Amino acid sequence: MNAKTELIGRLLGSFSGGDAITEETLADLLKGYTITRESDETRSDLHRRIKYYLGAKKIDGLSERTLKNYKANLESFAAKVEKSAAKITTDDIRGYIAYLDETRHLKETSLQTHINTLRAFFGWLHTEEKIKKNPMSKIKSLKLDKKGARQALSVEELERLRDACKGYREKALVEFLVSTGCRLSEVAQLRAADLDLVGRTVKVTGKGDKDRVVYFSVRTRLMLQEYFVARKGGDGLFCSSKSPYEPLKPRAIQRLIRAVSERAGLDKRVHPHLLRHTFATHALNSGMDVTVIQRLLGHEDVATTQIYAELNDETVKHQYTKYVAAN
Structure with missing residues (x-):
């Protein structure tokens, strides 16, 4: 049992008795624990990770236009999924893709562009050992009708x-x-x-x-x-x-x-x-x-x-x- 689970159990046990929790009682319960408030920066380091990623890609020679598109797509994701990079799950990714599809009504080609951007970003984080598990590993690409989308005008x-x-x-x-x-x-x-x-x-x-x-x-x-x-x-x-x-x-x-x-x-x-x-x-x-x-x-x-x-x-x-x- 970790410290967080143990503390929650002790607090719930004290509340279930029906008696009011005094400051002294609470202080006694918390004795032996060190509590720090998680900052916004710690909770969601995505913006910082995105900045580092774009910097790395610029060094790799990507054009300004490509970097601008990457930045827009990744910052849109970061604004919607307020988590640290290491805590983002495959379900978070799926939820975001559903949001782009059902709320923003993006076309399939645009959806695929977002998927490609996220795959490149999280792949880089995993390679750089910033995250232990790549949440994009189970996300498949859309099956696009590329031939139909490029049907030339007669x-x-x-x-x-x-x-x-x-x-x-x-x-x-x-x-x-x-x-x-x-x-x-x-x-x-x-x-x-x-x-x-x-x-x-x-x-x-x-x-x-x-x-x-x-x-x-x-x-x-x-x-x-x-x-x-x-x-x-x-x-x-x-x-x-x-x-x-x-x-x-x-x-x-x-x-x-x-x-x-x-x-x-x-x-x-x-x-x-x-x-x-x-x-x-x-x-x-x-x-x-x-x-x-x-x-x-x-x-x-x-x-x-x-x-x-x-x-x-x-x-x-x-x-x-x-x-x-x-x-």
Whole structure:
């Protein structure tokens, strides 16, 4: 029996007699025990652990954007689960995931992102011997429909999206995304002055702070030129329509694309990453070499590019006829 259990038993025994507990009686009961109040810092050291973890990951070379996302997800968890890292259980994790699903109504992809973040965090704590048992060891990943989530827009759907655009800002944004294959974060950080309109090129900074040159279509250049003439101010590639004309943040760009897709009446949920996938799929189906697409998308591994760009049967038949059957 530990001291805490023993003391509780003695206190309960004294209270059960029905007599009032005097200060002297209580002092006698507590004789031989040293009682200290557990501080908030001791009860929940998660914020400190998170700080150390992010510091370690920064040294490992993670980008500022990735670190920012990790911090937001982990601090959300710490605010909901007020325990020290060593006392967090698998049930605490499951309860938090249920909260994200049932109360915050996060989509499965977002839920999986939170799960991945927690798995990396608690795995690090366990490796660093800050916790004896990893509460994420029994938490499984969600079974996501990755292929369905990346179903590229067809040529007809893309035209419907273009037709639904209102104004040159929306037209230029859709064209730029679908003709460059850029990531949302890459587009959000660009400035109008970064573009070479004559050569139709722009240098973007991708994952791992790696720079690469991407290209855009003639149609994109025309839409951009019209947009630059029509807008009232701002130096971002895509800016707010209201003063002080700040560059559009990623969420604002997402909202614009979603609004256009809703007006187009498309069945699927359209977002900037889907336009990136559409670029890769259409480029491959048109015969572009997969290694060229890999470079344009900024992928380190060609296998990642092949996930985005799915070969359909017609393309396989065309390539076979062109390179094999005729010989």
